[in-house]
Amino acid sequence: MTDIWTPIEVGHLALKNRLVMAPMTRSRAAPDGTPGPLAAAYYAQRAGLGLLVSEGTQPSDAGQGYIFTPGIYTDRHVAGWRAVTSAVHEAGSRLFIQLMHVGRVSHPDNTPGHALGVAPSAVAPNDQMFTLEGMKPIPEPRALTTDEIARTVEDFRHAARRAIEAGADGVEIHGANGYLVQQFFAPNANLRTDRYGGGIENRARFAVEVARAIAEEIGGERTGIRLSPGATLGSLDEGPEAPDLYRHLVGELDKLGLAYIHVMHLGNEALLADIRRLWSRALIVNRPGRAVQGVGSDIAAGRADLESYGQLVLSTPDFPARLKSGAAMNPADKATFYGGGAEGYTDYPVLSGEAA
Incomplete structure (x- = not known):
């Protein structure tokens, strides 16, 4: 019987188990976007999982929205990430770097050159953003021109190439959580009347173009994408056509030979079943x-090939060992999720050797 401990091939990788570390923003990079000095230890501590997906990492200056998030488009970024990938590989796991362009979820106080955020259309998300001066309303973004959309696709391509140069096993496109790719899906954020707006094929086009460019650059077997059907983060409303948009999108992505789709599942079981049916590779x-008691249930039921976990892995570096032993997980300290140093980052306790 297949369970979380059954090895699996995903893309070009043989993974030792079916547990995945979900991407989680930690805001501990240097101001220039280079991963911080503790990042290698943080990821290596969690190498008991078969696959680690990094925190959201901007593919360009324009992709940054939060303070102290990492990038993967300069030589310094590559050098910083190389230390992380080397540590993860030495510890026995694999790492995909998640490419995150935040789009309109941005504030000029946080961006290089104090640039305004960009988006499918000039529609503000009616939300606030943390800055070094405290919380501030997110301003109305600037609508991307068609030429800028093409350049943004190339930014993703370039960042994917740099990630592989840094030793990453692949990249995950962040198409979820209210950021740029998902903004194109939502009619209340995408008011365009060109080939990127209107019907579901047009609204899915940007995601497909990004995925195609990255697959061309580094190989589909090194490319994944994260989706969150129905998510309303960043004030998005995908509307009643959303399930049909995702069915169309998954069908188009399936043609590209990507390694996996990573679904943040919010309860539409019928849509999840359709994604499973339409998608021919790892889900x-x-x-x-x-809850911990539910770990492995989607794999056992055939709804998924792998399962990802966020806060449980953040707070419990030896998550797989504790699952096997039945030991309790560490409580997560939400006050240290974002920013800071080792506290709440690399200092969570692990089981003693005897207990493990």
């Missing part, structure tokens, strides 16, 4: 808030 399912 990772993340159910936010899933």
